Amino acid sequence: MTLTLNLPTAMGGLETYKLRGSAPLKPKFHAPFNRMAYSAAHVVSDPLAAVDPWLQCAVDWDATIAYRRHLWSLGLGVAEAMDTAQRGMGLDWPTSLELIRRTLDAAQDVPGSQVASGCGTDHLVLDDVTSVDEVIAAYEAQLEAIEKLGGKLIIMASRALARVAKSPADYERVYDRILSQVKQPVLLHWLGDMFDPALKGYWGSTDLAQAMNTALGIIQAHSAKVDGVKISLLDKDKEIAMRRRLPSGVRMYTGDDFNYAELIAGDGFGPDIVNGQSDALLGIFDAIAPAASAALAALAEGKLDTFHAILGPTVPLSRHIFMAPTRYYKTGVVFMAWLNGHQSHFSMIGGQQSTRSVQHLAELFRLADEANLFEHPELAVHRMKALMSIHGVE
Numbered sequence: 001m002t003l004t005l006n007l008p009t010a011m012g013g014l015e016t017y018k019l020r021g022s023a024p025l026k027p028k029f030h031a032p033f034n035r036m037a038y039s040a041a042h043v044v045s046d047p048l049a050a051v052d053p054w055l056q057c058a059v060d061w062d063a064t065i066a067y068r069r070h071l072w073s074l075g076l077g078v079a080e081a082m083d084t085a086q087r088g089m090g091l092d093w094p095t096s097l098e099l100i101r102r103t104l105d106a107a108q109d110v111p112g113s114q115v116a117s118g119c120g121t122d123h124l125v126l127d128d129v130t131s132v133d134e135v136i137a138a139y140e141a142q143l144e145a146i147e148k149l150g151g152k153l154i155i156m157a158s159r160a161l162a163r164v165a166k167s168p169a170d171y172e173r174v175y176d177r178i179l180s181q182v183k184q185p186v187l188l189h190w191l192g193d194m195f196d197p198a199l200k201g202y203w204g205s206t207d208l209a210q211a212m213n214t215a216l217g218i219i220q221a222h223s224a225k226v227d228g229v230k231i232s233l234l235d236k237d238k239e240i241a242m243r244r245r246l247p248s249g250v251r252m253y254t255g256d257d258f259n260y261a262e263l264i265a266g267d268g269f270g271p272d273i274v275n276g277q278s279d280a281l282l283g284i285f286d287a288i289a290p291a292a293s294a295a296l297a298a299l300a301e302g303k304l305d306t307f308h309a310i311l312g313p314t315v316p317l318s319r320h321i322f323m324a325p326t327r328y329y330k331t332g333v334v335f336m337a338w339l340n341g342h343q344s345h346f347s348m349i350g351g352q353q354s355t356r357s358v359q360h361l362a363e364l365f366r367l368a369d370e371a372n373l374f375e376h377p378e379l380a381v382h383r384m385k386a387l388m389s390i391h392g393v394e
Contacts (some may be wrong), residue, residue: 031297039285040084077114168204180354
């Protein structure tokens, strides 16, 4: 049966679109990967909660944890309470900590499950922060809370630090203090200002080469405490340059949602394997989880052509989801989860479902179909038709 629906075109008209994609590949159960692979997971809001959605967050805990179980079942780790979960864009620190607690609890029932949790300074009132000492204390408070739960840390970039730091030395002071006291190796996160404009000039410079030197200096000084670094700059050349300079054993976790396929495949540079390939910590893996799992399993078997055949078609979709303003990519991630039946509604914390146009969502639908990502095509079409009708498209 051919599935069709009416979708808006770039010229403002309508077209009858026919689904052309095939069913997603079924990932091999418990297939081993030769890359570390985390999906930065989204949260499912509770649209029926009696809250002001622009000011308060209400989470559907059952659906949110169920999605994490879905990711684990595909062999993917969960990077918890990060920007994909709307951290700093609707998800506050108390709710983030509860999310981390519930995820770590759920992971106990899933042998081999991986969880790393975001540690930041977002409970500070940004306009009130005046000193680096306040940033250190904020990091320490979240660090202590997450480690008390037994969690592995992702040290997230701090808006407060970007606000008050006067030089690279301030970044060195903060990270030296935090890394000197963590209980197990952590992931560092360099989030570019295309994801969060408040992070412009992170590491003490708007010159990315100078910023990279500062970050690498911190990593070199604490390499035993750093599992890896995730950079989200959407610049593959910067990522490759940085990973070639990482100390032995410190992984590069790609956060490049534009070029992840070739970065994960790697270029074989250098004698240390971590300098020639990227592991993964990606928001797009939330939206393309079955394809990511199948591709990583193929890569582990040495089937590079199969890896690219599966993952390559997802890249245009990812570039669309993460197009400028990039910080609104969460809308596309949740939209995919709704189309694929992993949640019953297209509603987000903070009303963020409104950050992308119906034109954007229509093109997202086409690209997802072309990438063979619809797990239940009839459901996807039914839900897309319902969304189009709200916008006057019958």
